[in-house]
Structure formats: structure tokens, C-alpha cells
Amino acid sequence: MNTADIVVIVVMAIGLVAWIGEPVVRRGRMQEAAADAHDDAIERLILQKETLYTAIRDLDFDHQTGKVDAEDHVALRRQMEAEAADILRQLDLADPLADLDLVAEREILAYRRKEDAASEDTCPTCGTDLAADATYCPICGQLLKPAV
Amino acid sequence: MSKQHVKLSIGAAIVVASMVYLMFSGATGSTMYYMTVPELHQQVAAMQGEAIRVSGKVTADPIHWDVRNLQLTFTMGEGEASVPVSYKGVKPDMFQIGADVIVEGQIGQDGTLIASHLMTSCPSKYEEEKPTS
Amino acid sequence: MNDVGGAALQFAFVAALYAIATALIGVRTGRQELIRSAERATFGVFALVSVAMIALLFAILTHDFRVQYVTSVSNLSMPIFYLIASLWGGQEGSMLLWLWVLTLYGAIAVAQNLHRNRELMPYVVPTLMATSILFLAILIFAENPFHELAQAPLDGQGLNPLLQNPLMVIHPPNLYLGFVGFAVPFSFAIGALASGRLDSQWIRSIRRWTLIPWLFLTVGILLGGQWAYVELGWGGYWAWDPVENASLLPWLTATAFLHSVMIQEKKGMLKVWNMSLVILTYGLSIFGTFLTRSGVISSVHAFAESSLGVYFLIYLAIALTIAVALLVWRLPELRSDHRLESVLSRESSFLFNNLFFVGIMFSVLWGTMFPIISEAVRGVKISVAAPFFNQVNVPLGLALLLLSGVCPLIAWRRGSVRNFQRNFLNPLVVSLLGVAVLYGSGIRHVVALISLSICLFTFSTIVLEFYRGTRARRASTGGTAWQAFFSLMTRNRRRYGGYTIHFGVVLIFVGITGSSAYKIERDIVLDPMEQTTVGDFALRYETLESDLQPTHESIRARVEVSRNGRYVTTLFPERRFYFAQNQPTTEVALRTSLLEDLYIILAGFEPSGTATFKVFVNPLMVWLWLGGLVMIIGTLIAIWPERGQSARIGAPGTPTTETAAEQG
Numbered sequence: 044m045n046t047a048d049i050v051v052i053v054v055m056a057i058g059l060v061a062w063i064g065e066p067v068v069r070r071g072r073m074q075e076a077a078a079d080a081h082d083d084a085i086e087r088l089i090l091q092k093e094t095l096y097t098a099i100r101d102l103d104f105d106h107q108t109g110k111v112d113a114e115d116h117v118a119l120r121r122q123m124e125a126e127a128a129d130i131l132r133q134l135d136l137a138d139p140l141a142d143l144d145l146v147a148e149r150e151i152l153a154y155r156r157k158e159d160a161a162s163e164d165t166c167p168t169c170g171t172d173l174a175a176d177a178t179y180c181p182i183c184g185q186l187l188k189p190a191v
Numbered sequence: 192m193s194k195q196h197v198k199l200s201i202g203a204a205i206v207v208a209s210m211v212y213l214m215f216s217g218a219t220g221s222t223m224y225y226m227t228v229p230e231l232h233q234q235v236a237a238m239q240g241e242a243i244r245v246s247g248k249v250t251a252d253p254i255h256w257d258v259r260n261l262q263l264t265f266t267m268g269e270g271e272a273s274v275p276v277s278y279k280g281v282k283p284d285m286f287q288i289g290a291d292v293i294v295e296g297q298i299g300q301d302g303t304l305i306a307s308h309l310m311t312s313c314p315s316k317y318e319e320e321k322p323t324s
Numbered sequence: 325m326n327d328v329g330g331a332a333l334q335f336a337f338v339a340a341l342y343a344i345a346t347a348l349i350g351v352r353t354g355r356q357e358l359i360r361s362a363e364r365a366t367f368g369v370f371a372l373v374s375v376a377m378i379a380l381l382f383a384i385l386t387h388d389f390r391v392q393y394v395t396s397v398s399n400l401s402m403p404i405f406y407l408i409a410s411l412w413g414g415q416e417g418s419m420l421l422w423l424w425v426l427t428l429y430g431a432i433a434v435a436q437n438l439h440r441n442r443e444l445m446p447y448v449v450p451t452l453m454a455t456s457i458l459f460l461a462i463l464i465f466a467e468n469p470f471h472e473l474a475q476a477p478l479d480g481q482g483l484n485p486l487l488q489n490p491l492m493v494i495h496p497p498n499l500y501l502g503f504v505g506f507a508v509p510f511s512f513a514i515g516a517l518a519s520g521r522l523d524s525q526w527i528r529s530i531r532r533w534t535l536i537p538w539l540f541l542t543v544g545i546l547l548g549g550q551w552a553y554v555e556l557g558w559g560g561y562w563a564w565d566p567v568e569n570a571s572l573l574p575w576l577t578a579t580a581f582l583h584s585v586m587i588q589e590k591k592g593m594l595k596v597w598n599m600s601l602v603i604l605t606y607g608l609s610i611f612g613t614f615l616t617r618s619g620v621i622s623s624v625h626a627f628a629e630s631s632l633g634v635y636f637l638i639y640l641a642i643a644l645t646i647a648v649a650l651l652v653w654r655l656p657e658l659r660s661d662h663r664l665e666s667v668l669s670r671e672s673s674f675l676f677n678n679l680f681f682v683g684i685m686f687s688v689l690w691g692t693m694f695p696i697i698s699e700a701v702r703g704v705k706i707s708v709a710a711p712f713f714n715q716v717n718v719p720l721g722l723a724l725l726l727l728s729g730v731c732p733l734i735a736w737r738r739g740s741v742r743n744f745q746r747n748f749l750n751p752l753v754v755s756l757l758g759v760a761v762l763y764g765s766g767i768r769h770v771v772a773l774i775s776l777s778i779c780l781f782t783f784s785t786i787v788l789e790f791y792r793g794t795r796a797r798r799a800s801t802g803g804t805a806w807q808a809f810f811s812l813m814t815r816n817r818r819r820y821g822g823y824t825i826h827f828g829v830v831l832i833f834v835g836i837t838g839s840s841a842y843k844i845e846r847d848i849v850l851d852p853m854e855q856t857t858v859g860d861f862a863l864r865y866e867t868l869e870s871d872l873q874p875t876h877e878s879i880r881a882r883v884e885v886s887r888n889g890r891y892v893t894t895l896f897p898e899r900r901f902y903f904a905q906n907q908p909t910t911e912v913a914l915r916t917s918l919l920e921d922l923y924i925i926l927a928g929f930e931p932s933g934t935a936t937f938k939v940f941v942n943p944l945m946v947w948l949w950l951g952g953l954v955m956i957i958g959t960l961i962a963i964w965p966e967r968g969q970s971a972r973i974g975a976p977g978t979p980t981t982e983t984a985a986e987q988g
Contacts, residue, residue, distance in 0.1 A: 193663070195663075195664055195665070195666060195667050196663075196664065198667045199664065199667055199672055199675065202667070202672075202676070203675070203676070203679060206676065206679050206680070206683070207679070207683070210683040210686075210687070210716075210720065213687070213715065213716045213719060213720070214686075214687050214690060214716055216715070217687075217708075217711070217712040217713075217715040217716045218690075218691075218694070218708055218712055220711060220712070220715065221708050221709045221710075221711035221712040221715070222694075222706045222707070222708050222709075222712075223706065223707055223708075223709060224704060224705065224706055224707075225695045225705035225706060225707040226704075226705060244707050244709075256928065258849075258927070258928035258929065258930055258934070258935075258936050259849050259930070259934065259936065260849075261847050261927060261928075261936055261938075280847075281557070281558075281847075281910075281925060281927040281928075281938050282927070282928065284486065284557070284907065284908055284909045284910055285486075285907065287906075287907070295709070
């Protein structure tokens with residue numbers, strides 16, 4: 044073993060010990076744990092909310108592409124909306140920042156309103172529920188209003 | 192258990208049953224005895240007509256390689272035991288005296304192993320190079 | 325430098341042990357600083373293993389033949405490209421690369437989670453480090469890459485010429501990147517089980533961590549197949565060899581997991597199943613490494629000779645015992661949030677998909693282990709050959725392909741029979757028409773007809789999915805069809821990336837079907853200037869040419885290929901003789917077209933110039949590789965981060981417009 048190698052090995056060992064040992068020696072900023080737990084609870088709720096929103100979007104998409112019947116679509120959607128509302132309430136209780144929830148509330152309201160508006164229009168050819176501003180029927184392709 | 196679960200379980204059971212059937216029927220059709228040269232040597236007569244897969248080394252006995260007919264004859268052995276092998280096909284790259292080979296085939300009338308497949312140890316296993324020369 | 329490399333590995337070993345101990349003590353006593361220190365140790369381990377890699381590379385590049393490893397894999401005449409490749413061209417080096425990739429993945433995983441998943445990390449770190457310790461122990465105690473010879477030879481033996489192929493240079497790292505990567509999902513699964521944080525958050529954290537190794541493994545398997553095809557010279561790409569099976573096993577369970585995890589994300593179902601798949605995938609990737617390293621299957625005596633096998637088996641037994649024990653302990657907390665609502669739903673089609681994947685995995689494992697099982701049960705070693713694997717896996721694979729076509733036609737939660745029938749009709753008509761055309765054009769091979777009809781069916785459902793989605797999207801947002809198509813893709817990368825992958829799989833099935841059902845294989849002996857025909861091709865053997873290179877001598881035959889009297893190309897099947905390794909190799913001559921591959925091997929020649937050729941015509945072969953390419957593209961689409969994903973959750977203002985647009 045030559046001297047250069049020994050020097051490199053010693054430097055490596057010292058560096059390793061210093062790097063690993065540093066947090067143990069300086070234990071100043073270690074109060075993160077408590078804060079994390081609270082954030083985790085909220086994060087979990089947000090995650091559930093997101094999952095539900097995705098599920099609603101998937102449901103709508105399945106309906107648009109003709110895989111879910113209109114009746115099933117309405118029933119399932121109502122059920123999921125109820126679950127989402129419940130989660131939003133929990134989020135309200137858990138989250139001190141209420142304004143973030145207001146946004147979410149608005150989100151759900153927008154969903155509802157859209158849904159209501161949508162069910163007023165049906166396709167003249169196949170009877171599918173349509174969005175208010177639809178140009179084509181997503182199921183049968185019927186042109187609903189002249190293209191601009 | 193709900194009705195949906197019953198239906199699903201029946202479907203799953205059918206699938207699993209057919210997979211098990213496939214596995215067992217497949218296994219009975221394509222099995223071969225897997226043995227070393229000494230093991231084969233002890234029971235050459237008993238193994239006649241059976242599909243076998245034998246592993247061993249190429250011995251120093253002369254290797255005949257008939258290029259025109261793609262006919263390769265050599266002796267495969269391990270320790271004291273050895274068995275003559277006859278193979279029709281391309282000589283593998285790694286084939287040489289001392290190489291580890293796996294041969295699939297049947298024992299013929301004269302005790303020669305008629306090989307349908309000849310494999311040398313695969314380089315993807317990164318086996319250490321045997322010192323040559 | 326060699327001593328530095330050796331020391332770095334030993335330090336890494338100590339640091340890994342330290343990380344395990346401190347992380348566990350830290351979580352027991354609630355002392356965060358210990359957990360932080362353990363996390364730093366994982367970075368330290370990565371740095372140290374990197375030092376060892378550099379030291380070994382240095383030894384190879386400077387031709388330090390005192391080092392046994394360098395002597396066995398390289399020599400003075402090798403070009404630099406293969407010198408670098410010889411870093412993983414032998415047992416020790418490839419283990420070191422395995423370890424390096426593992427510690428790299430570990431360091432990235434820890435760095436990503438410095439402020440997330442804090443409850444999981446005290447268990448994630450020890451799990452990752454335990455796997456590292458397995459490889460460190462092997463490298464330090466059994467297969468030291470820096471082991472020095474008493475006397476340095478003047479030149480090394482060089483890399484096995486069969487491995488001197490660009491494909492073989494990138495194939496092993498690819499497989500390792502795949503194999504090793506499953507250690508990360510596994511460690512998060514252990515973290516979730518041990519900490520009790522069993523909600524779907526850990527699943528989300530590892531979503532990409534399963535897709536990336538899966539991609540590498542897919543590429544690795546395909547490259548391995550292609551290497552076998554162009555280099556080994558037996559005209560095929562897959563032989564159900566234990567080594568090949570070893571790479572397929574974790575791929576199958578990982579693929580099953582990638583599908584079933586969607587159900588857990590969406591419905592909170594199948595939690596135990598997913599956990600088991602993650603554990604199984606990890607177990608199989610370690611087991612696969614064990615199979616390829618110990619030679620327990622291929623060679624009868626290797627088990628006693630190889631000290632490595634024992635390390636792997638002990639480790640595997642410990643890891644699986646702990647994982648299963650944790651799983652059983654948490655069983656009551658892993659109940660499903662929802663129940664299955666209908667048999668005709670995408671959920672249940674995913675269940676069957678999983679059943680098939682695991683079934684295929686089990687049959688491959690069964691076939692691979694058959695010699696050992698039969699020896700234990702009946703005292704005789706009985707092996708099963710390729711026909712077994714084909715007989716079992718062809719029907720299962722086709723069923724799976726059909727399922728991938730049917731599945732997108734069914735809605736989540738509750739599909740209706742009426743909708744299903746309507747959606748089913750067009751693809752069915754297309755596939756029946758296709759079969760009629762194929763039958764009319766003279767194809768009578770039953771399995772090929774079935775396979776191609778399923779390919780057509782699945783292909784048309786994929787096209788239909790893209791078409792319907794685009795139309796729905798266009799109805800809601802307007803714009804041109806292309807705009808709608810792209811916004812559809814970018815909005816749901818996972819779904820359409822997945823469909824793209826399925827399209828690649830369809831192409832692969834087309835390639836496999838063509839090349840196995842209609843393969844032509846001929847042995848031909850020709851005198852110079854003699855002509856023969858194989859399939860549609862007329863081959864004329866002209867002369868033998870020889871050429872002397874520094875590392876090898878090559879003899880090649882000049883073969884002119886024509887079809888229907890028209891000149892096509894000239895091919896040069898070749899045999900080389902490598903001096904350093906004292907070994908001949910076969911260089912395949914290949915002409916690829918979209919319809920078929922012409923594949924010629926120079927099997928031998930006589931002094932008179934008479935040469936023996938082995939000729940294959942493999943129809944549709946190229947579609948297999950193109951399908952692989954499509955799979956890679958599809959995976960990249962799915963992996964690519966979704967833009968605006970995070971913005972949609974928190975930022976005020978955006979959500980309403982987003983959802984309105986989405987809603988249409």
C-alpha cells in the first residue's frame with residue numbers, strides 16, 4: 044500500500060464520519076416531527092379528495108365514450124359527490140386555512156351546476172345527456188349546432 | 192358473500208383450474224431425465240428410449256466434425272464415466288475439449304447418445320474463463 | 325487505487341450497518357437526529373460504492389493485471405468501449421454494478437423523501453441498506469473484485485468475444501436497473517407495513533418507482549432476446565433458459581402489480597394482494613439474481629462449488645420471512661374500503677388480468693424449478709423442455725392479450741351489458757374479417773389464426789379507444805381532431821400511455837406468431853458458385869474471403885441473395901477466431917424487412933471452399949422489435965409527469981376552470 048492510497052483512505056474515513064455524525068451532534072432543528080403529523084392528516088384527506096375527483100372524471104369519461112348507462116352514471120355520480128362533500132367537511136375541520144376549502148367547495152358546486160345544466164339537454168338522436176356547450180353528441184356523433 | 196362475489200369466484204376457479212390442467216398436461220408431455228454422465232453410465236440400458244438431458248464435459252477423445260453433413264461426434268465424460276455422443280447440427284462456438292456441455296436426446300441401440308440439442312455453457316452467466324493452452 | 329476501492333467497500337459495509345441500527349433506534353426513541361444521520365449514511369454508502377466503481381474502472385483502464393478481475397475480463401488489445409464494458413463483464417464487476425445501481429436508487433429515494441413520508445423512512449432506509457449489505461458481504465468476503473494475484477501476468481485473457489457486442493454492453497446494466505429498482509417499492513411496502521401507515525400514500529410514492537424499473541427490465545429482456553438472436557446464431561430469440569426465465573419472473577409480477585395498483589388507488593381494494601405482489605416481485609428479482617449467479621439449475625454441480633448461492637438463499641429466506649410476518653401482522657388493517665360492485669366492471673377484468681399474470685409466473689417458476697422439485701420429491705432430476713413452456717404459456721398469453729382488448733371496453737365500477745355488446749361489435753367484426761382474409765390468403769395454421777385474430781381485435785379496441793376519447797374531448801373543447809387528440813393524451817398520460825404499451829404488445833405477438841408458426845430452417849452445403857433456394861430466396865454462394873485483424877481472424881462467405889430473379893442484397897455470414905480466448909465465434913448475416921428476416925450462418929467450411937450454411941427465414945420478425953420500441957414509447961408517455969397536477973390541488977382560481985373544462 045503506498046502513501047497516497049493511505050491518505051485517500053484516511054480522508055475518506057474522516058469525511059464519512061463527519062458527514063454521518065453531523066446531524067447527531069447538531070440536533071437543533073429537529074422539531075419537524077410534530078408538524079409533519081398534522082400535515083400528514085390533511086395530506087391524506089386531500090389525497091382522498093383527489094382520488095374521488097379522478098373517479099368522477101373517469102365516470103364522466105366512461106359515460107361520454109359510451110361505456111356507462113345514463114341511469115348508472117347519475118346514480119354513481121350522486122353517490123361519489125356525497126362522499127366528496129363528506130371529505131371536504133372533514134378537511135374543513137382539520138385545516139386551519141379555510142380559504143383553501145372555499146376553493147374546493149366552489150369546485151364541487153361547479154361540478155353540481157354543470158351536472159344540472161348538462162342534464163337539461165339531451166341528444167335529439169340517441170337521448171344521451173349532453174353538456175350545455177356540446178357541439179357534437181359524444182355518443183352518436185350527431186351534430187348539435189352548426190360549427191362556428 | 193354477495194352474488195357478484197360468487198360469480199367472480201366461479202370465474203376465477205375456472206381460470207385457475209384450466210391453468211393447473213395446462214401445467215400438468217404440459218409437464219407430462221415434455222419431461223426428460225436430467226442426469227450427469229456417471230449417473231447415466233450406471234443405467235444406460237434402462238434409459239434406452241427415454242428422453243434425457245445430460246450434462247458433462249467434452250473429453251479429450253477425438254472429435255469428428257463432418258462439415259458436409261453437419262455431423263458432430265464426440266465423447267462426453269466426467270471422472271471415469273463417459274458416453275459417446277452423436278449430434279446433427281451446427282457446432283456451437285464454445286464447443287471445444289474441456290467445455291461444459293448439456294446434451295438432450297436419446298440413447299440409441301449401440302449405446303450412443305443421439306443428441307437433438309447441444310448446448311455449451313452460456314456466456315451470459317459470466318462464468319470465469321478456464322485457463323486455456 | 326485497489327486498496328482504496330477495497331477500503332471503500334468495507335467502509336460502505338460499516339456505514340450500511342450503522343444506518344440500519346440508527347434508523348431503528350431513532351424511530352424507537354423518537355430521536356429524529358438519528359434518523360437524519362441514518363439517511364446521511366445512505367448517501368455515504370452510495371458515495372463509497374461509487375469510489376469502488378471508479379477504482380475498478382481505473383484498474384481496468386490502466387491495465388493493472390495484478391488485479392485478478394482485470395486479468396480475467398480485459399486485455400491490452402481491447403478497444404476502450406469494451407474495456408469500460410468489462411467493468412460488468414465478469415462476476416465480481418457485475419455484482420459491483422448491481423450494488424452501485426441499488427445504492428444510487430436508494431440515495432435518490434431518500435433524497436426525494438426528506439420532507440415526505442417521514443413515518444415510513446425509518447423502515448425504508450434499513451430495508452434498502454439490508455439489500456446493500458447482501459451485495460457488500462458478497463463483494464468483501466466471497467468475490468472481491470480487487471483481489472490481487474501473487475504475480476501479475478503480462479496480458480489479460482480478455483472479455484469473452486460473445487459478449488463483445490454493443491447489445492451485450494447495454495443489456496446487463498439494463499437488467500440490473502430493472503431488477504434492482506424493485507428494491508425501492510419493496511422497501512416502501514415494508515415501511516408502510518412496519519409503520520402502520522397503510523393508506524394509499526405509499527402506493528402513490530412508488531408509482532413511478534415501479535414503472536421505471538419495469539421499463540428497464542422490459543428493455544433488458546428485449547435486448548437480451550435480440551442479442552441471442554444476432555449473436556448466438558441459432559435463429560431464435562427465446563429458449564426458456566433458466567437465465568431468461570429469471571428475468572421474466574419479476575417482470576410478470578411487476579406487470580400484474582402495475583395493473584392492480586390502479587384498483588387500490590381508485591377503490592382502496594386489493595391491498596393485501598398488492599402488498600404481496602410487491603414482496604413477490606422483490607423476492608423474484610433477488611431469486612433471479614441467485615439463479616443466474618449460482619448456476620443451481622443449469623449445472624448439476626455448481627451448487628456445491630458456488631459459495632454465492634448460500635448468501636442469496638439465506639438473505640432471501642430472512643427478507644421474505646420478515647415481509648410475510650409484517651403482512652400477516654397488519655392483515656386486519658388491510659381490509660378493502662370498497663367492495664366489488666359488478667362482475668362486468670373494469671375492476672374484475674383487472675382481477676382476471678392479475679390471475680393470468682401470476683399464473684404465467686407460477687408456471688414459468690414451476691418449469692424452471694422442476695429439476696429441483698422432482699429431485700426432492702422423487703429422487704430423480706427431471707427437467708421440462710421448451711414445449712412445456714410453450715404449451716402452457718401460449719394459451720395463457722393469448723388469453724391475456726384478449727383481456728387487454730376487452731378490458732378498455734368495460735367501464736369502471738359497473739358496466740352495462742348493452743353498452744358492452746355495442747362496443748364489442750366493431751372490433752369483433754374487424755377481427756373476423758381479418759381472419760377471413762388471412763384464411764383466404766392461404767394461412768391454415770390454427771394457432772397463428774387465433775393469435776392474429778386476437779391481435780386484430782385488441783388493436784381495433786385500442787384504435788377505438790383513441791377515437792372515442794378524441795371525439796368526446798373534441799365535443800367538449802372544440803378545436804381540431806389533432807388538438808383534441810393531443811390534449812386527450814396529455815390529460816391522461818397513464819391511460820393512453822398504457823394503451824400505447826398494449827399496442828406494442830400486439831406488435832410483439834404478431835412478431836412471435838409469424839416467426840414461430842412460419843419459420844423456415846435449412847441446412848445447406850454449397851460449392852463455390854453453386855445456387856440454392858430457401859423460401860422465396862435464391863442464394864448463390866460465391867467465395868470465401870479471409871481477413872486478419874489484431875484480435876481475431878475472420879473467414880466470411882460471400883452470398884448473393886435474389887428473389888424472383890431480382891437481385892436483393894449480398895450477405896456475408898462470417899466465422900471469427902479470437903486469438904486471446906482461443907475461441908471461434910459465429911457472426912450472423914441478417915437481412916431484415918417488414919415481411920421477413922433472412923438469417924444466414926456459416927456453420928463450417930472445407931479447404932476446398934465447400935461451405936455449410938444454416939439458413940433461417942423468420943417471417944414478421946422485425947415487428948417484435950418494433951413492438952418493443954412502441955412499448956418503450958408508451959411507458960415514457962405514462963411516466964412523464966403530468967403538467968399542472970400539483971397546481972390543480974392547491975392553487976386557488978385554477979380548479980374551477982379546470983373542472984369546467986374537464987366536465988364539458
